Amino acid sequence: MLLRLPADLHKTLAKAAADAGLSFNEFCVRRLRAPSDAHAVSPLRALVVSRARAVVGARLVGVLVIGSWARGQAAATSDIDVLIVIDASMPLTRDLYRAWDTAPLTFEGRDIDAHFAHLPGAGVTPTAVWCEAAVDGHVWYDRDGEIAIRLGEVRRAIADGRVVRAVAHGQPYWKGAA
Numbered sequence: 151m152l153l154r155l156p157a158d159l160h161k162t163l164a165k166a167a168a169d170a171g172l173s174f175n176e177f178c179v180r181r182l183r184a185p186s187d188a189h190a191v192s193p194l195r196a197l198v199v200s201r202a203r204a205v206v207g208a209r210l211v212g213v214l215v216i217g218s219w220a221r222g223q224a225a226a227t228s229d230i231d232v233l234i235v236i237d238a239s240m241p242l243t244r245d246l247y248r249a250w251d252t253a254p255l256t257f258e259g260r261d262i263d264a265h266f267a268h269l270p271g272a273g274v275t276p277t278a279v280w281c282e283a284a285v286d287g288h289v290w291y292d293r294d295g296e297i298a299i300r301l302g303e304v305r306r307a308i309a310d311g312r313v314v315r316a317v318a319h320g321q322p323y324w325k326g327a328a
Contacts, residue, residue: 166196194230194257195290202234202264202291205249209237211269212297214287216279219260221286229261232290233283235297238268269300276304281313281324 155163167177195213202213217231218224234250236242246266255262270276276284284304289297307313314327 162193197255197257198232198262199291201250201253201255201262202232205246205264206234206236206240209240210291211235211237211293212289213291214283214289214297216265216283216287220288224260229263230257231263231265233279233287234264234266235269236266242266242268269296270304272300272303275326276307276313276324278324280304281308281315284308 163178164174167174195215198215199213203210212235214220214233214235215230216233218228219230224230234246236246247264250264265279267277267279270280280300281304284301285308287301289301292298304313308315311327313324315322315324317323
């Protein structure tokens with residue numbers, strides 16, 4: 151099949167493919183298979199994935215946007231929270247945050263705030279950040295599809311009532327069901 155694209159769109163897609171570590175064709179095939187990913191080719195997504203790859207290299211498993219930005223509830227002063235998922239062989243240390251902070255990212259005047267995590271283990275009660283990611287997060291990069299699988303497991307845990315959202319002093323939180 152032959153598809154003709156405007157030059158500026160081709161350039162944007164080629165950059166996004168390179169930032170995702172994929173060939174142009176593979177990137178386009180993946181985007182066409184997942185048309186609901188509204189952030190697939192955005193400059194913000196490309197910026198964040200590229201920076202995450204610069205910080206953790208080949209140990210990058212995925213990138214998700216979470217928080218008020220992902221929910222569409224960001225205020226004028228809200229930052230953009232991103233979850234940088236790294237291979238379990240790489241320890242979660244303050245050095246990761248220091249590396250990210252050496253060249254702070256902003257987008258349209260908003261700070262981009264990174265949070266580093268490992269994938270939740272299969273069958274393990276997910277942490278609050280993974281529950282939030284499963285409910286409101288958007289996957290911007292998933293190296294091998296494992297994030298999508300784990301988010302599905304977290305959603306099933308929520309749907310089955312194994313993990314529930316509670317509120318204390320007006321603040322929501324997640325906990326394992328009693």
